Amino acid sequence: MPGKSTDGPVSRLLNRRISSRISGFIVGRGLPVTPNMMSLLTFTVGLAAVVLALYGHLVLAGLAAQASSILDGVDGEIARLTGRASRRGAFLDTMLDRYTDMLLIGATMWSAMRISGVTVEAAVLAGLLALTGDLLVSYLHARGVLDLGVHPSQVGPLDSIASRDVRILLLSLFLVASRPYWALIAVGVLAHSYVIVKTVYLLEHHAD
Numbered sequence: 331m332p333g334k335s336t337d338g339p340v341s342r343l344l345n346r347r348i349s350s351r352i353s354g355f356i357v358g359r360g361l362p363v364t365p366n367m368m369s370l371l372t373f374t375v376g377l378a379a380v381v382l383a384l385y386g387h388l389v390l391a392g393l394a395a396q397a398s399s400i401l402d403g404v405d406g407e408i409a410r411l412t413g414r415a416s417r418r419g420a421f422l423d424t425m426l427d428r429y430t431d432m433l434l435i436g437a438t439m440w441s442a443m444r445i446s447g448v449t450v451e452a453a454v455l456a457g458l459l460a461l462t463g464d465l466l467v468s469y470l471h472a473r474g475v476l477d478l479g480v481h482p483s484q485v486g487p488l489d490s491i492a493s494r495d496v497r498i499l500l501l502s503l504f505l506v507a508s509r510p511y512w513a514l515i516a517v518g519v520l521a522h523s524y525v526i527v528k529t530v531y532l533l534e535h536h537a538d
Contacts, residue, residue: 334406336471336483338493341403345495349403356404357411365414368405369423372398376430383437383505386445392505395434399498402427427494428468435460435517438501441510448511456514463521467492470525478536486531492524 337346356363379394405423409415439457442448448456474482483490490496497517504513 336481336490336493338483338490338495340399340495340499341493344499345400345403348400350407352401353404353407353411356408363408365405365409365412365416365419366422368401368408369419369426372401372405372423373426373430375401376426376434380430380433380437383434383441383510386441388441388445388505388508388510391437391441392502395498395505396502398430399495399502402494424468428465431464431494431497432461434498434501435464435514438505438510438513441505442514445508446511453511453514456511456518459518459522460514461518463492463518463525464497466525467494467497467521470528474528474532478532480532480536482528482532486528486535488524488527492521497521 355361375394376398379391379398382388382391382394402423405419406415409419435457438460439453442453442456443450446453470482474480483493497520500516500520501513504510504516
């Protein structure tokens with residue numbers, strides 16, 4: 331099952347291979363699962379990752395976060411397979427994704443303070459680095475489409491190297507390795523590097 335043109339490398343190589351099987355099973359068996367129900371289920375799994383991280387179960391938190399990322403593709407796939415794609419559904423999915431990301435970063439920051447032995451100041455700064463980077467990637471993509479008529483991930487260098495699927499996998503791997511502080515640093519540096527490079531490219535090549 332083809333994904334979206336804006337899919338990142340993790341979605342193309344891993345997530346879609348699993349999510350498409352789940353979607354195909356749901357639609358093929360005629361199960362009464364709507365795209366919005368899947369969006370809410372995905373959000374629930376993301377919340378489970380948040381709770382697990384808050385209680386220090388980092389391996390399980392990392393696995394749950396990646397499971398949520400995989401399930402995140404199912405709602406759209408069901409919508410396309412059944413002809414029920416809608417702007418409202420896409421909007422709901424996007425908003426739930428942002429809440430999941432922010433809560434997961436916050437829980438990872440909390441874990442960094444409790445487990446990694448870093449100072450509160452260092453954990454907060456790392457958390458802000460990851461949070462602002464995460465939000466700016468989404469904002470860059472939205473404004474690129476609205477203001478310049480182009481999705482930044484599809485033009486210029488770095489392709490989709492900091493797309494949500496990549497950020498979640500990176501965070502998940504560091505959580506599984508019980509390195510929450512470095513999870514925040516890795517996500518933040520990747521996201522901000524991507525935003526800066528794409529912004530410079532867009533300003534140079536898509537001027538008025």
